[in-house]
Amino acid sequence: MKSQGNVLKKTSTRLAAALLGALVSFIAGPHAALAASPQHHGQAPGFYRLKVGDLEVTALYDGTGVFDAHWLNGTKATMDGVVKGLHEDPHKLDVVDAGFLVNTGKQLILVDAGAGTWWGGGALGRLEGSLRSAGYTPEEVDIVLVTHLHSDHAGGLATQDGKRVFPNADVYVAKAESDFWLSPEIAAKAPKDAQPFFQSAQAIAAPYIKAGKWHTFTGSEPILDGMQLVPLPGHTPGHTGYEFSSKGQKILFWGDIVHAQRVQFQHPEVTAIFDIDQAAAAATRHQSLLKLTHEDVLIAMPHSSIFPNLGRLRKEGSGYSWVPVVFTDQWDGK
Numbered sequence: 001m002k003s004q005g006n007v008l009k010k011t012s013t014r015l016a017a018a019l020l021g022a023l024v025s026f027i028a029g030p031h032a033a034l035a036a037s038p039q040h041h042g043q044a045p046g047f048y049r050l051k052v053g054d055l056e057v058t059a060l061y062d063g064t065g066v067f068d069a070h071w072l073n074g075t076k077a078t079m080d081g082v083v084k085g086l087h088e089d090p091h092k093l094d095v096v097d098a099g100f101l102v103n104t105g106k107q108l109i110l111v112d113a114g115a116g117t118w119w120g121g122g123a124l125g126r127l128e129g130s131l132r133s134a135g136y137t138p139e140e141v142d143i144v145l146v147t148h149l150h151s152d153h154a155g156g157l158a159t160q161d162g163k164r165v166f167p168n169a170d171v172y173v174a175k176a177e178s179d180f181w182l183s184p185e186i187a188a189k190a191p192k193d194a195q196p197f198f199q200s201a202q203a204i205a206a207p208y209i210k211a212g213k214w215h216t217f218t219g220s221e222p223i224l225d226g227m228q229l230v231p232l233p234g235h236t237p238g239h240t241g242y243e244f245s246s247k248g249q250k251i252l253f254w255g256d257i258v259h260a261q262r263v264q265f266q267h268p269e270v271t272a273i274f275d276i277d278q279a280a281a282a283a284t285r286h287q288s289l290l291k292l293t294h295e296d297v298l299i300a301m302p303h304s305s306i307f308p309n310l311g312r313l314r315k316e317g318s319g320y321s322w323v324p325v326v327f328t329d330q331w332d333g334k
């Protein structure tokens with residue numbers, strides 16, 4: 001009995017110690033007693049899907065770049081405000097680059113292909129990985145619609161050694177766009193700073209042209225059921241939006257109507273130095289923003305500061321505000 005009593009006493013002492021330990025770790029957190037964990041700097045793979053009618057739309061993250069205030073043209077007062085704003089918030093001009101997949105149930109369509117290895121010194125070019133994370137392969141893509149041939153939208157189409165990343169896809173781009181960037185004569189006359197844009201466009205297009213998979217359109221000829229071409233000239237000569245409709249719902253892939261949303265929604269007159277025709281780019285932006293506030297259209301914008309680069313427009317004061325799609329794990333938003 002005596003020894004049993006000792007065992008009981010010892011057991012209850014151990015039990016009390018264990019309970020106390022559990023209580024301490026409960027208060028301090030479950031890993032308080034472990035060595036410090038290394039910090040992990042990467043994020044989860046970047047895709048986000050939602051439903052537009054019967055369409056499955058997946059935004060594909062390509063990377064984030066920093067837009068330079070000197071790339072914007074506005075009045076002195078506006079630009080002074082932008083520079084001041086950057087002191088308060090250094091990330092004010094950060095820009096996510098994104099492309100978008102549309103699965104119609106019959107075809108897999110990519111709208112803009114990200115930068116691949118052609119832009120941004122490695123900050124961009126993750127679209128192919130995002131597409132794979134979303135459960136697709138490049139071989140499955142049937143069609144690529146390109147809003148324009150700047151390499152942050154078309155670079156993901158081809159590798160530096162001239163291979164097609166989407167070997168089974170037919171690529172569509174406006175004829176005015178293709179003619180401009182692929183013209184050796186126009187390239188020869190272009191300023192030195194603009195030369196890389198021509199060189200990359202030509203190198204990216206070459207393997208698709210060779211394979212007979214580079215197609216151009218001149219107007220509103222039908223390419224796909226349920227998709228309308230929306231000419232949006234100015235940023236580049238053949239800059240084109242693509243508007244998909246399904247069951248009364250619409251989504252517009254509008255290319256580079258906006259580069260710096262936290263400046264240009266309030267100041268649509270501010271242009272980017274990359275706009276080939278500055279006046280036309282500003283006019284197209286004014287018209288598009290005004291029109292879209294009156295329509296029930298979801299907007300997919302390749303350059304937003306808020307991934308998944310999807311949202312709607314509202315009128316706000318003399319400018320506009322962006323109402324972003326918020327994250328939900330319900331893919332149809334319900």
Ligand SMILES: [Zn+2]
Pocket residue numbers: 150152153256302303
């Ligand atoms: Zn762009």
